[in-house]
Amino acid sequence: MGSTGDRRRRAALVAAAGLVPAAFLAVFFVLPVGTIVGMGFHPGALVDVAGSARLRGIAWFTLWQAVVSTVLTFVVALPAAAIVARYEFPGRRLLRAAVTIPFVLPSVVVASAFEALGLSHGLVAILAAHVFFESAIVVRIVGGFWSNLDPRQEEAARLLGAGRLRAFLEVTLPRLAPALLSAAALVFLFTFSSFGIVLILGAPHYATLEVEIYRQTAQLLDLRVAAALTIVQMAAVLALLLVQRALSDRVSGEQRLRAGTDVARRPRTVRERAGVATVAGATALVLGGPLAVLVVRSFSPGGGVGLGYYRALSTSRRGSILFVPPWEAVANSLGFAVVATVVALAVGVPAAAVIARRRGGATRLFDSLLMLPLGTSAVTIGFGFLVALDERPLDLRGSPWLIPLAHALVAAPFVVRVLVPVLRSVDERLREAAATLGASPWRAWREIDLPIAARGALVAAGFAFAVSLGEFGATVFVARPDYPTLPVAIFRFLGQPGDLNAGQAAALSTILMAVTVGAVLAIDRFRAGELGEF
């Protein structure tokens, strides 16, 4: 601001804030992934992969199923985002909270729920599960952004002669563009890197790069090909991220946050009421159906009704696939989730602050780098942790700390994604007002940006917690048998034959769902509780 000296101090401050996430990324992302790539970067490997028609087919399938999944997700989720943002109706808060649930559930649970629905293995099951999974992102990101848009702009367009659709297309849609692009990019990245769903529902005919990397490393023990596939996967993700950045730059009109005002209203006409009811009902059915089937299954031991599967969780059976009573997985998961949330916030908050404040090329690179773990295969991260963090001074082999660190790595990009738009929405004049009242740049950030971002941070923390609870791909590599997490325990039970194993999987899934729903509802309570007085 004032002088060059001050500007230099501020630049130093920003750089310092960026050090924590940069160091975290270097140790827990660049090092493991670099190790894997180094291990397998034989000259012939990439040629082998490129020369294999089967592997080329897998790459092509990975790409087009992600496109189709993204489009279908928007078709299903946009109406839900619209009604959640614009209309007040009974059950709105419940619906808003409910759409987050499928997204935070572990993929193994969703996969088993869709199996239980009677969908046979194959493309339809994969796409249905993806839509079920990813709708939450669209409703959360687009719906949240949408509810902050001033509806009077659309009303102004109506008065200027635009029809309802025209007003939406010409006024609301362009303003939604940043949120739409951001949501689309995330959905695409997630479905592109889909692992658990395709592993279970796609077997044996369909595989994504992710699944193939897992098979090559865990089943075929061919690290060379796995490493080559990892390189292909990461190159694709990097390209996607660059495209996404270019797109979002073009539409980066800054949105003012309408702090605290809810623009939702009751539907007025019969048509509106019917529309809202239809969308709300359909969304509830699509999202609730598979989960309801799962819950019913968990309370139906041997075809009857009872708590048999739950009772079985407290005992460590002889010949069980777990070394500890399954209940301990619940405690493990909760503990890991708390640690992972704290670490993800410690990394994500300063990173978001840096990205939100500066728009230089270096910041964009930093931003993309931070997004990379999100697009990188969870399997790669888990495997990378195992092979890279086993030497001094960072010999974490067998340490239970590997699990929350991996989770934090996966969750930190979420934290950044949630916080950056909120931080950017803080009016520069508020900081200037703080400065003229005697607040240093750092103090102004703490007094202005931080409290306003607090709501975003709560949501981010909730996401990180839920992501940790549900993380599967990386955990399955680093979880030790005596420290199973819920998803790993569920996966192990699902992999075993027999009614009791399937029933215990359903029971654990139901418990996980209950914990997740609790967390998500708590977040939504904070969100609805407004900012209050500080």
Added chain:
Amino acid sequence: MALHVDGLVVRYGDVTAVDAVDLAVADREVVCVLGPSGCGKTTLLRAIAGLEPPSAGRITWDGADLGGVAPHRRGVGMVFQDFALFPHRNVAGNVAFGLRMAGVDRAAQHRRVDEVLALVGLDGYGSRAVATLSGGEQQRVALARALAPRPRLLLLDEPLGSLDRALRQRLVVELRELLTAAGVSAVYVTHDQEEAFALADSLVVMRAGRVAQRGAPEAVWSRPADEFVARFLGFENVVDGRVVRPDAFRPAAGGDVRGVVVSRTYRGDHFVVRVATDGDGPVLAVAARWTPPPAVGERVTLALDPAGVIPLGSAGRA
């Protein structure tokens, strides 16, 4: 205590927003910077606050250069256009902000907040959320927030710009009383000449980044420096380097001004008619206080009172 701005230049790339501006604000003086939008007046204010780095020139306070001083160390209060109230804090939280930054203890904060809120007529508003306030109330909170830490200089950037006319007229009087009561030096930026005349001890008219005229409000009013200033102050009849006041005309059979009325506007206690003078002469605004007022299309013959004709002068010019 005094602010001096010497040869201040602020450039954004190729655009020179403020071009070699001098400004002096004496102790307890209210200086109004008046000009159309885009003339650089807000940039001038922001440069004084330290929010825009100057490209050239000096800003000093009692002779001490403010060049290297960060905004938060300048001891300058600012009332922003649209107020920039902190949405996440209540009224008291907004007003106490500067006191907290200064490390004032809690009890003293409370006392000062109550005192300043009383000063702006918002006793008991402390716990209200700023979003629930009316525009006029928000304006007062913004003023109270800026005044609370006792700034040595108060900067006001069109603080009444977003309010409706009646409220503006009432608040401008209050504001003048408040500034006097607070005993603070102030720079007040506006595009509204009525506001400027009501508030200013001293007036600076800006045009395209430069000072077009400066002086006491009555001096500027009675002797605009040039056609731009005259027109900006609302004088419509600027002919051959002279301003002719609309009140200077009266109907007279032998008058020199002849023409046809082309429009007529009712102004409450009189009509303003526009007269297209003969021989493709200028269109003159005439305050017609006589009855019956001339109708559109009517031919009129008017005499000119020499007292109502002011030569544009460089007497008050910078």
